[in-house]
């Protein structure tokens with residue numbers, strides 16, 4: 026067997042239970058650089074997620090009228106949410122609720138399949154921390170160099186490295202906060218305003234707050250956010266079962282561990298050479314060989330580290346690998362991964378996901394560009410007119426979601442009326458046409474008078490108020506009631 | 512001094528307090544917390560000097576900034592009024608019956624009228640302007656003094672039987688109390704009045720009452736009892752009653768007379784506000 030020397034790292038997993046006293050300050054973690062498949066995958070995902078975040082506000086999307094030409098924009102001032110071809114009004118926030126439900130269900134599904142894949146790869150905290158560590162490594166060097174620098178006395182070189190690291194971190198924070206505000210305004214205009222100090226104070230405040238949180242969370246707090254602040258690690262225990270994948274150390278194969286010299290026999294001992302490489306790369310400061318731990322974000326960097334060790338000493342990879350709890354129990358020391366992806370739990374999550382997704386898609390495709398809301402006057406409930414008829418007042422709100430002015434006719438159905446008129450048109454005017462400007466809501470006051478004979482002994486009657494687009498003939502209606510004295 | 516006890520695990524002194532075997536550690540405040548605390552103390556001293564802070568016997572320390580929330584409110588109100596002056600000026604000079612054709616002005620007047628009505632008028636007429644016995648319902652289409660927007664404006668501005676010299680006046684005499692009519696006659700007139708809007712009243716009494724009506728009442732309420740806007744005499748033939756439409760109430764009205772008062776608002780409110788209220792009342796659904 027050929028094997029190359031493997032450096033044993035002198036490292037303490039700071040988050041190991043025995044090492045973590047409640048009474049001491051957090052010890053700094055200096056994760057060592059890992060190389061391998063998963064590290065590669067993480068770089069790619071980091072690139073994609075960051076690109077989505079920074080680029081999205083700059084995608085243009087032509088919209089008619091005064092609507093913003095930005096593909097994704099949250100227009101708080103005018104209460105609109107734009108997402109490519111979708112334009113949401115405030116009363117449609119249930120779509121946002123829907124998106125949140127879909128997001129939650131997707132997270133459940135992914136977690137039940139792949140464990141904490143979200144945490145390890147695409148959680149913003151992970152992505153930005155990774156980015157911050159990348160910067161740190163580029164400036165101060167890898168683990169050993171950083172440890173040395175920490176211990177080194179103040180010197181010009183140390184100050185230079187520290188200052189430039191923090192400046193770059195702050196810049197990343199600044200761009201993070203900066204990118205966020207672009208989602209809330211026309212990006213090119215806002216950028217110009219920001220540069221000329223012309224933008225609104227709230228924009229600067231938001232940027233300042235997000236710069237600070239990115240800098241503090243990504244640069245200073247790192248794993249502590251995941252360990253102490255994030256509720257998700259606590260919740261996901263409920264999503265995971267014996268068939269979910271997670272990063273595991275194969276005890277049967279690895280133990281008993283111990284240093285191994287070249288050409289020694291592997292008989293009677295485990296494959297773990299106790300080189301601590303897996304501990305050194307862990308950004309969470311834990312030792313995966315202690316078993317599943319709350320702190321582990323399944324970033325798989327320890328897999329990469331151990332795999333390269335195995336390669337060097339000429340053993341098969343996978344001493345640390347993605348595996349399921351069942352797989353662990355039945356593990357042969359060296360074996361093929363065998364995961365049941367289709368299980369009641371995943372079927373349930375996937376089915377729910379499909380249901381919610383189709384409901385959203387359906388409502389989105391059939392949503393009308395016209396909407397009517399009727400509010401009946403309650404004060405007074407009804408009025409008696411001099412000719413004895415009973416009159417009710419209604420406020421009719423017509424929403425025109427199109428970007429051009431429309432004319433709508435108001436009709437009353439299901440009730441024998443004596444008189445109908447609009448407040449603005451004056452009494453006894455039956456030509457009930459309302460003009461609604463594009464992308465706006467118009468409220469008109471409608472009066473309906475009914476003969477007491479029609480009311481009979483009823484204290485209230487049902488009716489429909491129907492709005493008809495004069496050009497297209499499209500209608501929308503709302504049911505309401507007519508109240509009388511009895 | 513009592514002996515200081517140290518906690519074994521943390522090495523921190525305890526406060527000596529113990530509950531159910533649990534001892535409280537005498538952990539000092541975090542430094543950042545203390546510094547924040549000191550900073551707030553320093554800040555508060557500056558605050559006492561700069562802002563009004565200390566109550567005196569009959570006054571308070573005004574602070575070097577001369578700040579008061581009242582002056583701030585006054586300033587804000589003045590600003591709002593200034594920003595609205597253009598539209599309120601336009602309203603004051605506008606022809607009231609034409610305002611409806613000016614969408615912006617009309618909506619402004621209705622919105623303003625609604626809130627001014629709530630502040631000044633709702634005490635008598637009700638928050639929905641629905642009135643009550645003796646206080647006209649402003650939503651219906653029956654008017655004592657006229658329901659055109661100009662007539663309403665006139666009423667709001669100068670009031671009814673108010674102390675303004677241009678007030679509208681008109682009075683329902685007390686026919687029984689002032690001994691103009693006998694008790695029987697009052698009952699007969701009431702019966703006649705009821706017959707104007709109700710079928711099947713006592714025919715003989717109606718006939719007697721009609722005669723008395725022609726002599727005593729027609730001068731104000733009109734020969735056909737349709738009422739008069741000039742005198743504020745109500746229409747007696749419709750379905751709406753000012754004080755109540757049962758016989759007892761009508762008899763009481765005839766016997767004792769009526770003379771309700773509405774204040775003149777011109778001395779208390781801006782002309783623009785009076786106009787907003789008038790337009791709002793007119794818009795309630797019964798305006799002529």
Ligand code: SF4
Pocket residue numbers: 272306307308309310311312313320321322323324325326327328
């Ligand atoms: S134990 Fe491995 S997978 Fe878990 S956080 Fe550490 S390096 Fe990542």
Ligand code: SF4
Pocket residue numbers: 274279296297298299300301302303304314330331332334344345
């Ligand atoms: S598990 Fe792998 S990386 Fe970790 S100490 Fe053992 S051999 Fe080294």
